[in-house]
Amino acid sequence: MDEVERKVFVLDTNILLHEPLAIYSFKEHDVVIPMTVLEELDRIKDTKRDVSRDARVAIRALEDIFHDATPEQIAEGIPISRHGESLGKIAIFADYEVTETVHAFADKAGDNRILNGVLFLQSHYAPREVVLITKDINMRLRAKGAGVYFVDDYRSDQLIDDVRMLTKGFYEFPGSFWERVGECYSEKSGRSTLHTLPAELFEAPFINQYLLDKDSDFAGRVQEIEDGSVTLKDIGRERLMHRQAWGIHPKNIYQGMALDALMDPSIDLVILTGPAGCGKTILALASALEQVIEKGMYDKIIVTRNTPEIAESIGYLPGTEEEKMLPWLAAVTDTMEALHKNDVCTDGSMKYIYDKANIQFKSINFMRGRSIQNAFVLLDECQNLSASQIKTIITRCGEGTKLVCSGNLAQIDSSYLSPVTSGLTYIVERFKNFEGSANIYLNGVVRSRLAEFAEENL
Numbered sequence: 001m002d003e004v005e006r007k008v009f010v011l012d013t014n015i016l017l018h019e020p021l022a023i024y025s026f027k028e029h030d031v032v033i034p035m036t037v038l039e040e041l042d043r044i045k046d047t048k049r050d051v052s053r054d055a056r057v058a059i060r061a062l063e064d065i066f067h068d069a070t071p072e073q074i075a076e077g078i079p080i081s082r083h084g085e086s087l088g089k090i091a092i093f094a095d096y097e098v099t100e101t102v103h104a105f106a107d108k109a110g111d112n113r114i115l116n117g118v119l120f121l122q123s124h125y126a127p128r129e130v131v132l133i134t135k136d137i138n139m140r141l142r143a144k145g146a147g148v149y150f151v152d153d154y155r156s157d158q159l160i161d162d163v164r165m166l167t168k169g170f171y172e173f174p175g176s177f178w179e180r181v182g183e184c185y186s187e188k189s190g191r192s193t194l195h196t197l198p199a200e201l202f203e204a205p206f207i208n209q210y211l212l213d214k215d216s217d218f219a220g221r222v223q224e225i226e227d228g229s230v231t232l233k234d235i236g237r238e239r240l241m242h243r244q245a246w247g248i249h250p251k252n253i254y255q256g257m258a259l260d261a262l263m264d265p266s267i268d269l270v271i272l273t274g275p276a277g278c279g280k281t282i283l284a285l286a287s288a289l290e291q292v293i294e295k296g297m298y299d300k301i302i303v304t305r306n307t308p309e310i311a312e313s314i315g316y317l318p319g320t321e322e323e324k325m326l327p328w329l330a331a332v333t334d335t336m337e338a339l340h341k342n343d344v345c346t347d348g349s350m351k352y353i354y355d356k357a358n359i360q361f362k363s364i365n366f367m368r369g370r371s372i373q374n375a376f377v378l379l380d381e382c383q384n385l386s387a388s389q390i391k392t393i394i395t396r397c398g399e400g401t402k403l404v405c406s407g408n409l410a411q412i413d414s415s416y417l418s419p420v421t422s423g424l425t426y427i428v429e430r431f432k433n434f435e436g437s438a439n440i441y442l443n444g445v446v447r448s449r450l451a452e453f454a455e456e457n458l
Contacts, residue, residue, distance in 0.1 A: 003128070004127055004128055006028060006029050006030060006088060006128065007026075007029040007030070007128065007129045007130070007131055007150075008029070008030045008031075008032055008121060008125050008128055008129070008130045008131070009026050009029055009030070009031050009032070009131050009133050010032045010033075010034065010093075010114070010117070010118050010121060010130060010131065010132050010133065011023070011031060011032070011033055011034075011037065011133050011134075012037065012114060012132065012133060012134035012135070012136065012139060013036075013037045013040040013041060013044075013110075014134060014135045014136055015133050015134065015135060015154045016033075016037065016041060016054070016055070016058040017041075017044070017051045017054050017055060017058070018054075018135055018154060018386070018421070019154065020054045020055075020057035020058040020061060021057070021058075021061055022154060023061065023062070023065075023080070023090055024080070024082045024087065025154075026087070026088060027087060027088070028086075028087060028088050029088045030077060030088040030089045030090070030091070031088065031089070031090045031091070032077075032090075032091050032092075032093050032121065033062065033090070033091070033092050033093065034092075034093050034095040034113065034114050034117045035092060035093065035094050035095050035096055036095050036096070036110045036113045036114050036117070037114070038059075038062075038092065039110065040110060041055045041058055041059055042055075042059070045059060062092075065078060065080060065090060066078065066092070074091065074092050075091060075092065075093070075094070076089075076091060077089030077090060077091035078090055078091070093117055093121065095113045095114060095116065095117030095120075096113055098113070098116045098117050098119075098120045099116075100112060100113075100116050101116055101119065102115050102116050102119065102146040102147075111139060111142075114132075115132075115142065115143055115146050115148065118130060118132045118143065118148050119146065119147060119148060122147075122148065122149065129149070129150050130148075130149075130150065131150040131151070131152055132148050132150070132151045132152075133152055133153070133154050134151070134153070134154075135153060135154055135418075135421075140152075140153070166273075166409075166425055166428055166429070166441075167206070167209075167428060167429070167432055167439065168273075168439075168440070168441035168443070169208075169209060169210060169257070169271075169428075169432075169438065169439035169440040169441055170209060170210035170211065170212060170254075170257055170440065170441070171202070171203065171205075171209060171210075171211055171212070172211075172212045172213065172214060173211065173212070173213040173214070174213075174214055175213065175214060175215050176213055176215040176216045176218075177211070177212075177213035177216065177218040178216065178218065180201065181197060181201060184196060184197050186234075192233050192234070193233070193234040194223060194231055194232070194233055194234070195220070195231070195232050195234060196229050196230070196231045197229065197230050197231075197232065198228065198229060198230075199225065199228050199229055199230050200228075201230070202222075202230055205222050205225055205230050206222065206225070206432045206433050207222055207223070207224070207225065207432075207433055207434065207435045208221060208222060208261070208267065208435065208437065208438040208439075209221070209222045209432075210257045210260075210440070211232060212237065212253065217236060217237040217238055218234075218236070218237065219235045219236055219237040219239075219240050219253070219256075219257075220232040220233055220234050220235055221233045221235060221260075235260065237253060237256075240253060240256030240257060240259075240260055241253065241256045243256055243259040243260055243263065244259075245259060245262070245263060245283070245286040245287040245289075245290040245291075246285075246286035246287070246289045246290045246294075246339060247286070247339070248282060248283065248286040248339070251279065251446045252443075252444050252446065254274075254278070254440065254441070254442045254443045254444060255278075255279050255283060255442060255446070257440050258270070258272055258279070258280075258283050258440045258442060259283055259287065261438035261440060262283060262284060262287035262404065263287055263290070263291070264438075265297060265402075266436070267402075267436060267437065267438050268397070268401070268402055268403065268436040268437065269394070269402075269403050269404075269405070269427075269431060269434070269436060269437035269438075270284075270402070270403075270404045270405070270437070270438050270439075270440075271382075271404075271405045271406075271424070271427060271428055271431070271437065271438070271439040271440070272284065272404065272405070272406040272407075272439075272440055272442060273406070273407060273408065273409065273424065273428065273439070273440075273441050273442070274408065274441050274442030274443065275408055275410065275442075275445055275455045276408055276410075276411065276445070276447070276451065276455060277445040277446065277447030277448070277451040277452070277455065278442035278443070278444060278445055278446060278447075279442055279446055279447075280406040280407075280408075280442060281331055281332060281335050281378075281380065281406065282335045282338065282339070284378050284404045284406060285332060285335050285336065285339070285378065286339060287404075288301045288357070288376040288378060288404075289301070289339070289353065289357055291376060291402075292357045292358075292376055293353070293356055293357050298374055298375055298376045298400070298401075298402065299358065299373075299374040299375060300357070300358035300359070300360060300374075300375045300376070301357050301358065301359045301360070301375070301376045301377075301378065302359075302360050302362055302372060302375050302376070302377045302378070303332050303359065303360070303361050303362070303377075303378045303380065304361070304362045304363065304364050304367060304377070304378070304379055304380070304393070305364060305379065305380040305381045306364050306381060306384045306385050306389070331380065332361075332378070332380065336350055336353070337350065340353070364379075364385070364389065364392075364393065367392060367393055367396055370396050371396060371398045372396050372397055372398055372401050373398040373399055373400060373401060374398075374399070374400040374401060375400075375401050375402075376401075376402050376404075377393075377397065377401060377402065377403045377404065378404050378406070379393055379403060379404065379405045379406070380406055380407070381406075381407055381411075382405045382406060382407035382422075382423060382424040382427075383407035383408055383409050383411060383412045383417075383419075383422050383424045384407075384412060384413050384414050384417065384422075385422070385423040385424070386417065386421075386422075386423050387423045387426040387427075388423075389423055390405070390423035390424070390426065390427055391423075394427070405424065405427065407422075407424045409422060409424060409425065
């Protein structure tokens with residue numbers, strides 16, 4: 001590539017907090033880290049925030065590159081490579097030496113230094129493009145206003161550009177499915193009926209995708225895709241609606257598909273997305289109780305989630321790890337009460353169930369290094385996790401373990417994540433062609449008419 005065509009990417013601090021190894025994502029182009037970014041990483045690495053670990057990883061990655069370099073080499077840039085592939089250069093820029101010309105942020109001296117540094121580099125490297133990469137929308141606006149020509153978000157980890165394009169895990173055909181198909185090859189496999197159809201009948205099919213139609217009772221699930229043909233299992237809408245777990249029956253076809261996936265032992269990972277009140281938690285917990293207590297398929301239920309604060313901190317909580325987690329997992333305990341509200345003694349029933357099902361409440365912060373065997377794991381509020389955090393949980397799952405990830409992309413509390421960069425979005429796209437996973441978007445609020453109105457109008 002010609003020297004002029006190689007771009008210079010200047011990284012903001014939030015990029016290295018979002019993806020600590022982002023320096024390796026720019027291929028043959030050059031990367032510049034302003035000194036202000038190193039100062040902010042240093043300040044963050046000693047805090048107790050979730051991102052302190054990411055700050056330390058980013059600092060160690062830079063140390064590995066620059067540990068033998070001279071000051072002149074660091075300023076000029078050092079060639080980097082990864083997995084045997086030669087990339088561009090990386091340099092550290094002393095932005096505090098630049099004479100300040102922009103006061104875009106009256107109360108943020110660090111952001112001003114970064115902006116002034118980018119403006120200096122823009123003229124220094126001309127005619128090469130100098131691009132400021134930041135996840136801070138306001139920083140992008142201020143940079144444009146200050147005269148930075150090229151400003152962008154970090155997109156290398158985004159599998160989709162618009163969350164509305166995220167797969168819902170099912171496809172609904174207009175009209176009648178069988179009128180569209182005509183004749184096909186069908187066979188019996190145990191208690192199931194399988195149909196083999198040409199792939200052109202489907203729009204981007206993937207394994208374990210559910211298929212419905214509007215004008216008949218057809219419902220199926222894709223079993224196999226090969227050589228231009230799609231094999232699907234005929235389930236039937238009525239059978240989906242008659243699924244049950246722990247006394248819970250589906251209230252709509254979306255819950256029916258979710259319950260079918262949750263109760264299928266051949267599916268190791270179930271991803272449930274959808275608005276608040278659509279039934280994600282109650283379906284997951286009911287199916288967990290059914291399979292652990294009634295069917296004995298798993299030895300225990302592990303419930304875990306991230307613990308972001310969306311309001312003022314309530315300080316340190318007393319008790320054991322499980323007791324500390326209870327306020328965060330109130331959604332699960334509320335659901336447990338709802339499942340047993342008609343029992344003669346609700347408290348007695350719940351205590352018995354907690355012991356019988358060996359339900360454990362665990363913090364995601366202490367999951368690293370574990371190996372979870374023969375368990376039903378419920379990972380709640382996944383929208384607040386990054387892709388690396390979710391990977392930490394999924395890679396803990398050993399033999400005989402089923403994982404259910406649930407979340408609502410409209411309720412992200414983390415200032416470092418957006419719907420398209422959430423770990424929940426990431427795994428929906430990454431696992432959609434994995435035969436051991438299923439994803440269902442639970443369309444429709446069934447909690448109450450008040451919740452439904454709020455979801456649609458607020």
